[in-house]
Amino acid sequence: MTGWVRAEDPSAVGAVRRKAVELAEAAGFDQVLIGQTAVAVSEAVSNLVKHATDGTVIVRPHPEAPATVELITVDRGPGMADVARALRDGYSTSGTLGIGLGAISRIASGYDVHSLPGKGTVLAMHFTAGRAPAPPLRASGLTRPIGDETVCGDGFAIAGAGPVTTVLVCDGLGHGHIAAQATQRAVELFLDVRDQQPVDIVQRLHTGMNGTRGGAVAVARVEPGQVHFAGLGNVSGWVAHAEGRQGMVSVPGIAGHQGGRLRQYTYELPGYATVVLHTDGLTDRWDPALLPGLFSRTPAVIAAGLMREAGSRRDDACVVTVRPPQEPTRPAPPAQETGRHGEV
DSSP, X not given: OOSOXXXXXXXXXXXXXXXXXXXXXXXXXXXXXXXXXXXXXXXHHHHHHHHOSSOEEEEEEETTEEEEEEEEEEOOSOOOSOHHHHTSTTOOOTTSSOTTHHHHHHHSSEEEEEEETTTEEEEEEEEEOTTSOOOOOSEEEEEEOSTTOSOOSEEEEEEEETTEEEEEEEEESSSHHHHHHHHHHHXXXXXXXXXXXXXXXXXXXXXXXXXXXXXXXEEEEEETTEEEXXXXXXXXXXXXXXXXXXXXXOBSXXXXXXXXXXXXXXXXXXXXXXXXXXXXXXXXOOOGGGSTTGGGSOHHHHHHHHHHHHBOTTSOEEEEEEOOXXXXXXXXXXXXXXXXXXXX
């Protein structure tokens, strides 16, 4: 089993549970925690199968902490009007996803839920072994391949260092394995130079991807109070919050093949905002005001909610979300340009 699983029948419960146990064993969980993880995962997926509309689930190593197992479930209904009530042990209302959430929240190392009646529910939970460091929950990313493909040509990478989080999103040109190879090359290059400024990272990607199909790339460096952003090609970047969003500027081109002058911009980043990067597998028509409460949740839940609301099945899709550290901010100009000259 790889990637997203549709929770259409009871067989999904066993498939996801087996994958969760496999990941827990690889992460060094003891037998007690492996068993608890299996129980919580089974309960969450069973809820989808029994009560949800268009339920899907993914289980994976947490993108911020490989020794942590993460489960994310997404559905399109029926949703819950009172999540707090649903988290109480013993609460059960026919036709809702409240059943078992109390037990899940007790077993998991961490969890988060967003639900709107008539729209659906997103649940993210994670399990961390023993003394392993817990994920900081500053950033998350999700991909989904086109149609029923098993390989996604879009991808992401997350790198954290102290209060700074740097992320990459790449949309490999086309679909399938060739596009995925271009994106994998971008990830490898990014990890080698992740401590540099975004414009320098994008320059390195542009140079290093010339033996691949190429793709659109964007890099954001999130610091207390500000985000530095550079993009080449059609990857969307946003500073978003409950009331609205501000777009960030990329330059036209294809990393590895053609482009104009690379530029880096700096945007003010309030502590309550979220940086969102996504490929064109998500439309730009999502509106934070139409998703009340979503942008107060953790990055994993925000990413999954946006994938559900804006993702297309007619293209590979990738979305990354980053929250700034909750530290005193320093002022930054709203859009201060720096640049790199020359042929790129």
